[in-house]
Amino acid sequence: MLIPAGGPAGTREITGRHRLDGTSAAVHLLPVTRRGEEVNPNDLSQDGQRDLEGFLRPARRGFIVGVEERRGDLDLYVHEAASARRSGRPGPQSAGTLSIPSAYLLDDLTYGIVWALTQLDDGLLADDQVLDSEWHLISTYLSLPRSAPSQLLVDLTAAGSSWMGSAFCAQHIQQELANATEVPTFWTREQSGEEAAP
Incomplete structure (x- = not known):
């Protein structure tokens, strides 16, 4: 609007x-x-x-x-x-x-x-510097058996936070597909176009 x-x-x-x-x-x-x-x-x-x-x-x-x-x-x-x-x-x-x-x-x-x-x-654009400086967190979280959002990411806008989450999920899927012997099933929490946009 x-x-x-x-x-x-x-x-x-x-x-x-x-x-x-x-x-x-x-x-x-x-x-x-x-x-x-x-x-x-x-x-x-x-x-x-x-x-x-x-x-x-x-x-x-x-x-x-x-x-x-x-x-x-x-x-x-x-x-x-x-x-x-x-x-x-x-x-x-x-x-x-x-x-x-x-x-x-x-x-x-x-x-x-x-x-x-x-x-x-x-x-x-508002989150550009923070996203660039915190990009390494994705690989750190991928190496953990369980992960949680970084407390440092609270400074991000909703778009930046969603983008970081989507980037993490994409990296996770790529990592899982590399060793897959059958087609895996992945779940996503996005329920609207607004949530899926990043």
Whole structure:
């Protein structure tokens, strides 16, 4: 769910549910019209171009959301700001260069993917140093007859903790498969897409 985060205009909170912590992202709404395989901004005024350039300038998580009104309903197209930055900033000479592929139509499945990946990416980036420094714990735990989560991992976000658990399980399965004489059966505790995402 995208809800206002109470920060600068255009910032939206991407709420977690049971297993993900949530994050925020900058969102710039842009009126667009679909033309074939592309969605293009409606004629941007100089102020609109300046606003879009200002939105794309900062290196941050952000999304351009193209909004097209069709038959009394809204079609939303989402484009990551970093990708739009790489393809060139819009400006007076390049107003037509910003386009969003029509395949980026925001439906329920696409929203779910963006929702999960944004939270996972931000959570793992927040935990990058701790995950790197504690990676050796996986091999230590694999050598034990029984294992328990490290007390050092309490500082991880939900995404980092889940990723470390998934990495441990993957290493365990690989270790067990190496010596298996028959197809083993493995059990997983994940019961939802949110739990299985890492």
